[in-house]
Amino acid sequence: MPRTRSAKKQLRRGKIAAARNKSQRSALRTAVKKVRAVAAGSLDAAAAYAEAVKLLDRGGRKRLIHPNTAARQKSRLAKLAAKK
Numbered sequence: 001m002p003r004t005r006s007a008k009k010q011l012r013r014g015k016i017a018a019a020r021n022k023s024q025r026s027a028l029r030t031a032v033k034k035v036r037a038v039a040a041g042s043l044d045a046a047a048a049y050a051e052a053v054k055l056l057d058r059g060g061r062k063r064l065i066h067p068n069t070a071a072r073q074k075s076r077l078a079k080l081a082a083k084k
Contacts, residue, residue: 032073
């Protein structure tokens, strides 16, 4: 248990941040799965890909995931979405 006032505050802030990160990571993973599930080359695939790229870029910038991981996933999803 935290003893000092600042440690107690940091514990509260950490819990809030963990909840926010969990929510954003879940949304990101869902968007990536959606791109993989949609038929390649369709309009739905393009829309799903655009949403996933937006979330991957934000996740990499905010260090939710490693920036190189975001770039790798974007590349692989682009190839998948472009398949016909």
